[in-house]
Amino acid sequence: STQKKNNNPGYVEHKGDVAQIALNQISTVDGFFERQLIIIDTSNEMHVYRIGKGTIGSYKLITQVDTAAWNDSSDMLAAIADGRLVIWTYPQIAWTDRDLLAQTQYIKDVANEFGKLSSIVNFRGSRIVVRRADGALVTTNI
Helix, strand or coil: CCCCCECCCCCCCCCCCEEEEEECCCCEECCEECEEEEEEECCCCEEEEEEECEEEEEEEEECCEEEEEECCCCCCEEEEECCEEEEECCHHHHHCCHHHHHHHEEEEECHHHHCCCCEEEEEECCEEEEECCCCCEEEEEC
């Protein structure tokens, strides 16, 4: 989905109830202030918003999402959706060429490893720590 440009800094409008939000850790692109925000709504759809001076646009990345997190040192994005760990190495390509977005994905089946109702605790470097529903912490590398 696309959204018309909103020039109100710090304001993001999302239709529907919000379950989780996360802001990327990298704040500039080519010298311009720009951030990316993900919103997972209560229908388990994950939307990414490009924010500069106001909201620049939005795009629905994936559905059936349980949890997501940005990498601590790059703009990589991880999500657990439908029993799979999905990593976008360059999610901002959605603003340039959405046909290339699938080529930036790394997908790993984690249904047996993480189970249902797991949540990403952190995503540092190439390591992702996930808390399973039983409280156990599981680490995986990408």
